[in-house]
Amino acid sequence: MRSRVVSALALVTGFAFLYIPILSMVVFSFNNSRLVTVWDAQNSPTLKWYHALFSNEQILDAAWLSIKIAAMTASIAVVLGTLAGLVLARFGPFRGRTLLSGMTTAPLVMPDVITGLSMLLLFISMEQLIGWPKGRGVLTITIAHVTFAMAYVTVIVQSQLAGFDDSLEEAAMDLGARPAKVFFRITLPLILPAIASGWLLAFTLSWDDLVISQFVAGPGSSTLPMVIFSKMRLGVSPDVNALATILVFIVAMGVVGGSLWMRRLEKQRARESQLAASGL
């Protein structure tokens, strides 16, 4: 019983630590005072910072740019990452395997400043050598984001593939399907959850990235994190709180909604398996 209390205590303190900052941001986004941390009881709660946010052209443009880049990044990263995950999980040994394995693990821990610097220098050298990419902007940011995001997708896909044995794929081959067909009709449908979460993860990583974008962005391509960061350096700013609150709300809805839906699916599955096992 004592361990129960200790466990509960650990969880409560831990989650309090995780959520109090978020809650404080949310609360103060409704604060009328410009001094973000002093609650102006007379005039609050107010939505004026939300209005300010939505009329701020710079922020809106940056947000839209970030979403575009993130969507492109996620889509490309998912293709490359799934291929890499498939290759590492299913294709036995081959020349260059260790290198591929290393190149899909290192980005997971590589400090952003190193990745950002190295990619910028690459783009400049490439421009000098072959004239492409011309200048830095959406294209370079996307390429940079894809490179580190695909590592995450690879890990997710690889671990899901490693989890289920290849007898399903062998059975399909035994029934006459060629390898490409096996991949598209058997493997892909089964790893779809991994691919979906990989897409979402890549999207978030790209959307949220600051350091790498700062290195490889060009004039006129400011992503949302870049805009917010420069605001932050000047101090605390309530419209940022408003932005944070909106974001938290969207994410919370998404995550909670998604997992409730998945739970429902699982419960249904479990019920059906039980019925089958009992002989109906």
Next chain:
Amino acid sequence: MHEYVRLDGVTRKFGDFVAVNNVSLTINQGEIFCLLGGSGCGKTTLLRMLAGFDAPTSGSIFIDDQDMAGIPAYERPANMMFQSYALFPHMTAWKNIAFGLEQEKLSRAEISERVGAILDIVKMTPYAQRKPHQLSGGQRQRIALARSLVKRPKLLLLDEPLGALDKKLREQTQFELLGIQERLGVTFIVVTHDQEEAMTLATRIGVMNRGEIVQVGTPPDIYEFPSSRFVADFIGSVNMFEGSLVEDEPDHVRIRSEELGAHVYVDHGISAAPGATVWTAIRPEKINIARERPPGEDNVVHGIVREIAYMGDMSMYLVQIDSGRMMRVTRPNIVRQSEDRISWDEAVWLSWHASSAIVLTQ
């Protein structure tokens, strides 16, 4: 008997480890051939090479007189039924079965007809629209079987087909499998570690040990005329004793065994040198157990009953013979009531017929 599958000196090495060692085998059309052996004996590796998931390091495999070298699994005329069934979880039973036919580019109508027919044969028509997780173990097995048979393969490879079923279901399925096989005339190659399964299903059994085929024969052949101590010990239970030849004639041999503490008289000749070390193996059901000493000097030992296992249809006795060794004897319980039944710690005489003992030279 027409030869359908031929293995010529098939060897498979994984680095230094030899999983399959120079196996040569012929399997005839329409027969049920069982590869029987313990885990790690190489039977599954051999099956996978037949299916095309693995290639031999040396040697050739011929199916229907065609060399299978370089031919991938999806182009071979054989189909496999996997131990785990490997049903596609995101497809209904119907779609699972239809998958193989879709690869043959048949018309919708023909696919529909054939799937319907095979569902009927395995008696799973009402479950066609269910997904694998909505089916019980036995039902899944039937769908897996249907899926592998619907393409009308001449050769079906089965990997431990009855392993996941409970005893009652296993018996029932065994006979159904036999029925289906006979009806469709497919050649079966079954891999199993369960001797009962092998004995029931097979027309011929190939016993494997450490990558090699140690004996091939019909179930009675394997059981009553094993060619080595390994096979004798592997199939069923056996009482094995080491001894040496004292008499070696064309029509009989006599063996003296210290372990047995008696002479064994066998009524046929064997090929071995006099004085050579041989082993006698006697099956438990061939031994007679009685309170009175039977006539004769050979094939008789005395002992004390140490353990009795009453199994309903028969009783098994563990008898400690005078030499100290234990012998296993089984007797059917022919009469219902027997106050006279042999009991623990009784002194008994064990005897057997001159034709009952198996003599092994290896």
Next chain:
Amino acid sequence: MSNNRHYPALSARLSSGRLGPLWALLFRIAPPRWSEYVLTHWTGKKLVIAMPWLWLLLFFLVPFLIVFKISFSEARIAMPPYAPLLEWAGNQVVAIKLNFGNYAFLLTDDLYFTSYIYSVRVAAISAFLCLLIGYPMAYAIARATPTWRSVFLLLVILPFWTSFLLRVYAWIGLLKSNGVINNVLMALGVIDAPITMMQTDFAVYIGIVYSYLPFMILPLYANLEKHDLTLVEAAADLGARPLTTFLRVTLPLSLPGIVAGVLLVFIPAVGEYVIPSLLGRADQLMIGRVLADEFFSNRDWPVASAVAIFMLILLVVPIMVFQRIQSRELEARR
């Protein structure tokens, strides 16, 4: 043209496939030996491997080589602001100028050396604190009932999906001199004057621990969840008290998870830029900030590159250890 004549069978087979017309065209215009090589060697499997491999080679590996090369160059007022390594020195002479000065500079100037040490220290302490907070949480979640477990995991993941930047920002509001924490403590009468928490080591520790906590909890949880509880029961049955069982059975078994979690926090934390920029000290910079300053403020790309190379050298061993653990974890599942 000549291809179709020389390799009629191959061209016939290819033209009937899915990408038939494409291959046919390629076949006609490319030199015969080359296209034969491509078509016989670049089978489907190799193509699949090649796509991610080549991308990563070009966009992940090659950049490091370029950084290495530029670290030997010297800064110039130009675009790009560094001198090329190979220069045409006239009279058919090519000069390679390797400027080791950048590295010498780093090794002798105190600023860089102390920054490296400081960064490693901060990252290590943060990783350790993260472990102290994350381990009990992961343990508690792993021992909870399945329904609660998914709820808890959700709660752990949720902050991770919101913006990293904004979550660090949240702490500014809390830690400022007129921030929430100080205001609450003063209102409660616990303190008289605000405690300085911004621009301190303490703030950086909090920032890093807060941001990287999910990265610590998840691998720990993944490991703890797989533990066979019958082992714990066996230990108890043999007379071990709960604490002993934990120290002698659970903790050793969770070591791989601990190492993975610590590395996942430590390695990126060494090069952190955002957190020290917003919350960290002005008098002692972490190496990530040093690199960014060299690059953006001083426009000294060669020195920035040298800083990066040193950072890589520092981190290469932990990265390789992490890679080894990752691949072992994934191989073990097969």
